[in-house]
Amino acid sequence: MSIASTPDMTHSTDQAGDHAHNHDDHHDHKPSGILNRWLFTTNHKDIGTLYLAFSLLMFFIGGAMAMVIRAELFMPGLQLVEPEFFNQMTTMHALIMVFGAVMPAWVGFANWMIPMMIGAPDMALPRLNNWSFWILPFAFTMLLSTLFMDSGGPAAGWTLYPPLSLQGGQSFAFVVFAVHMMGISSIMGSINIIATILNMRAPGMVLLRMPLFVWTWLITAFLLIAVMPVLAGAVTMLLTDHFFGTSFFNAAGGGDPVMFQHIFWFFGHPEVYIMILPAFGVVSEIIPTFARKPLFGYSAMVYATASIAFLSFIVWAHHMFTVGMPLTGELFFMYATMLIAVPTGVKVFNWVSTMWKGSMTFETPMLFAIGFVVLFTIGGLSGLMLAIASVDLQYHDTYFVVAHFHYVLVPGSVFALMAGTYYWLPKWTGHMYSEKWGKIHFWLSAISVNILFFPQHYLGLAGMPRRIPDYSTQFADFNMISSIGGFLFGSSQLIFLGVIIHCVYKSRQKASGQAWEGARGLEWILSSPPPYHSFNTPPVIDSSTLAHVDEAH
Amino acid sequence: MKKQNTFIVAAAVTAAMIAAFWLLLVAPGYTGNEINMTRGVTDQSEINYQLHMIVLWICVVIGVIVFSAMFVSIVLHRKSKDHEAAQFTHSTKAEIIWTIIPVLILIVMAVPATTALIHMEVAPETEMTVKITGFQWRWKYEYVEDGIQFISSLDAESNAARRLASGAEPAAVDNYLLEVDKPLVLPAETKIKFLITADDVIHSWWVPALGWKRDAVPGFINEAWTEIREPGIYRGQCAELCGKDHGFMPIVLKVLPKAEFDQWVRQQKRLMAHEEAEVERLWSREELMDLGKSVYTAQCATCHQGDGQGLAPAFPPLAGSTVTRGPVSEHIDLVLNGREGTAMQAWGNMLSDADIAAALTYTRNAFGNDMGDVVQPQMIARIKNG
Numbered sequence A: 001m002s003i004a005s006t007p008d009m010t011h012s013t014d015q016a017g018d019h020a021h022n023h024d025d026h027h028d029h030k031p032s033g034i035l036n037r038w039l040f041t042t043n044h045k046d047i048g049t050l051y052l053a054f055s056l057l058m059f060f061i062g063g064a065m066a067m068v069i070r071a072e073l074f075m076p077g078l079q080l081v082e083p084e085f086f087n088q089m090t091t092m093h094a095l096i097m098v099f100g101a102v103m104p105a106w107v108g109f110a111n112w113m114i115p116m117m118i119g120a121p122d123m124a125l126p127r128l129n130n131w132s133f134w135i136l137p138f139a140f141t142m143l144l145s146t147l148f149m150d151s152g153g154p155a156a157g158w159t160l161y162p163p164l165s166l167q168g169g170q171s172f173a174f175v176v177f178a179v180h181m182m183g184i185s186s187i188m189g190s191i192n193i194i195a196t197i198l199n200m201r202a203p204g205m206v207l208l209r210m211p212l213f214v215w216t217w218l219i220t221a222f223l224l225i226a227v228m229p230v231l232a233g234a235v236t237m238l239l240t241d242h243f244f245g246t247s248f249f250n251a252a253g254g255g256d257p258v259m260f261q262h263i264f265w266f267f268g269h270p271e272v273y274i275m276i277l278p279a280f281g282v283v284s285e286i287i288p289t290f291a292r293k294p295l296f297g298y299s300a301m302v303y304a305t306a307s308i309a310f311l312s313f314i315v316w317a318h319h320m321f322t323v324g325m326p327l328t329g330e331l332f333f334m335y336a337t338m339l340i341a342v343p344t345g346v347k348v349f350n351w352v353s354t355m356w357k358g359s360m361t362f363e364t365p366m367l368f369a370i371g372f373v374v375l376f377t378i379g380g381l382s383g384l385m386l387a388i389a390s391v392d393l394q395y396h397d398t399y400f401v402v403a404h405f406h407y408v409l410v411p412g413s414v415f416a417l418m419a420g421t422y423y424w425l426p427k428w429t430g431h432m433y434s435e436k437w438g439k440i441h442f443w444l445s446a447i448s449v450n451i452l453f454f455p456q457h458y459l460g461l462a463g464m465p466r467r468i469p470d471y472s473t474q475f476a477d478f479n480m481i482s483s484i485g486g487f488l489f490g491s492s493q494l495i496f497l498g499v500i501i502h503c504v505y506k507s508r509q510k511a512s513g514q515a516w517e518g519a520r521g522l523e524w525i526l527s528s529p530p531p532y533h534s535f536n537t538p539p540v541i542d543s544s545t546l547a548h549v550d551e552a553h
Numbered sequence B: 001m002k003k004q005n006t007f008i009v010a011a012a013v014t015a016a017m018i019a020a021f022w023l024l025l026v027a028p029g030y031t032g033n034e035i036n037m038t039r040g041v042t043d044q045s046e047i048n049y050q051l052h053m054i055v056l057w058i059c060v061v062i063g064v065i066v067f068s069a070m071f072v073s074i075v076l077h078r079k080s081k082d083h084e085a086a087q088f089t090h091s092t093k094a095e096i097i098w099t100i101i102p103v104l105i106l107i108v109m110a111v112p113a114t115t116a117l118i119h120m121e122v123a124p125e126t127e128m129t130v131k132i133t134g135f136q137w138r139w140k141y142e143y144v145e146d147g148i149q150f151i152s153s154l155d156a157e158s159n160a161a162r163r164l165a166s167g168a169e170p171a172a173v174d175n176y177l178l179e180v181d182k183p184l185v186l187p188a189e190t191k192i193k194f195l196i197t198a199d200d201v202i203h204s205w206w207v208p209a210l211g212w213k214r215d216a217v218p219g220f221i222n223e224a225w226t227e228i229r230e231p232g233i234y235r236g237q238c239a240e241l242c243g244k245d246h247g248f249m250p251i252v253l254k255v256l257p258k259a260e261f262d263q264w265v266r267q268q269k270r271l272m273a274h275e276e277a278e279v280e281r282l283w284s285r286e287e288l289m290d291l292g293k294s295v296y297t298a299q300c301a302t303c304h305q306g307d308g309q310g311l312a313p314a315f316p317p318l319a320g321s322t323v324t325r326g327p328v329s330e331h332i333d334l335v336l337n338g339r340e341g342t343a344m345q346a347w348g349n350m351l352s353d354a355d356i357a358a359a360l361t362y363t364r365n366a367f368g369n370d371m372g373d374v375v376q377p378q379m380i381a382r383i384k385n386g
């Protein structure tokens, strides 16, 4: 266990000068009263905290739904829920986890870290920031409330394919409006992030010196602005088809149900990169810190991220190889999808090269980052298998696909979120978390997540379709193993909650400004916790304060 | 936790994962293909199996190389072993190599992937055609040349056992959830074209032994083809979420040697002739109610429920409804043509005239509706023929 070995980080106050001293003495001018501090807040750290707390809540709600799913699939036969409710659970689990847990969590990280990482006092558009968060609780209250309506929650899968999604009742309107609100929130958040990164950097923080996390978020924000309106358009067309008699997706009225799938996945494929690019960024910050060695191939990392983002726009129909596309179309989408392996490979090789010949220690953030690299790579490799169009006619819509995207999302995105949480918790709170419980959390999670998802590859290859509440007895063994893994993984996350609460309220162990021996970058020259307004005067940028060394010279 | 212990656990986990990948490769020999893709009974399924194994092997090799390098580094390059951190930040040579090599691997993979896809998608001259229509939650099969058609649904035993808290033991049901009342009968060693479509929502027709699945999209007809090598029974399921009973929509193929298949076709044609004669005669009320009850149970009860009480919100009750207790002509029209914008589909081309007449009679008189009238198969035939 290594707490920073340099407790006297006077660096920051030296740099910020007398002005900052005065501010520190005045305890940062935090607004008093719950309403002023949280509801009307325009402070990037407080809004970041709101985002993170909200996404943690959604993570547990979405997780509880996953527990219902795994409990029903524990044995063949229906024991607990009706098929219709089961379909509502799979649909809601996905919507909550994608839009409520993973995406807001990354926006929370962006809020907390981007101003500190680029040497800014706050986000560029603080009131917009307040709005983009406070829309979310209303959006998700509306979405969740459909579960209690007569016509029930959405049950057509998170992809909302018509005509099935149009068979839902009146509650469907609430789902559509909830998606609209989430989209508005994401777009406002993205505008803010882009404006902050492009305008608020400290002098000397040129684009190609920014931390990787800032880079990946900049690219993610452009992806969000490009595709969230597409999703909004698609669900609006569903709304008018359902309630106002239009026929966008109804063949009897001259429409085309497959057109919805094209539009949805034009949004949906970039969406998966929206969830994973910031993860790449966080891991690229953590590995150099604990390897005590600069990131390998900084500019290659930036270009690889940009290439992945570009390619994400031209591969959408690989989700649709079975709908009956022309051969040339299938070939194009197969080749384009296979190409993504190249920049993704570059990233993985660079992370391994960063560890190579380092001086590594294995605190919890590093463990999660290494877990991310290994397990995300497994998910990436099964993605390469899925790209092969002809074989995808077997894989498609089976548990093999379920295993694949859970590998990239859970031990992928979610592990990176946890790595980032452990990495920056000392910075955010000024206290060290419990390293012992952090490690217990990691090992339980890493082992159980594999018990949960690895057997699902076998289930899919053996022929088990996804989204079924009951299955034939040949699938019984692996489903039971998977469910046991699921219960273990789910309960392990209570430890995560415990560690965070302990760190925030109970931990006596003070964290220094730098917190980690090998940590580099502007956020670490601030005190822990940092002042309420991060950098009132721009920090001096030199090689000692940059997260990644300039490899240009 | 001791650093050394941490490493041992880490190594054990990795070893377990690599072992799991290996298991995937070798286990089929022991477990009869339960954890790997089936080789199936067509050229397409064999090609896909081979391609799957090639790509899987490539992935395993890449994974082993990357993870080995990483764990060598984790063992050797640790602070606890006083390893000094090097400070290099890039190596143009290494970066070029690990960009070029993956591109080459991808090109090597793309060649067989392209030929396989062409084989899959470009159908040869076929000898017979079967039209497949998916609807909630059954499959309808039409033998285009022979005029035979029927609906295939989950068999009664599975259907009873799969109810919530039915108390039945799935393991005691033969082929639980993978058995149908009427299998799709096909000849072996014959090139068959499938025309695949749907009536209500999107379904997907998938028998793994054939090597592919194809979506059934309402309003559109997709084509696929097959040539099955060996007679036998092959099972599959609907693969695209299609509503509450998506998991209960199995597919069973009964593949016969050609001569036996021809015999089966002749027998089916005799049955059809008999049915036509039946439409012309006047049925008794009891006959209609008996047949109606079985048709209702097999086709209508999934949505409207056995007791006619329906299932809110999508499926209205039939007991005391304005349709079942309303004018008979409107009732017939609704059943024949369905209702736009609801889950009620058009049954006119799905069921025989006698079945429809019987189901109408039954629903007008059961569940306390007691309308007292009967609908004769003749009436249905006349309305359908204009």
Ligand SMILES: [Cu+2]
Residues within 6 Å of the ligand: B134, B137, B202, B203, B204, B238, B239, B240, B241, B242, B246, B249
């Ligand atoms: Cu279906």
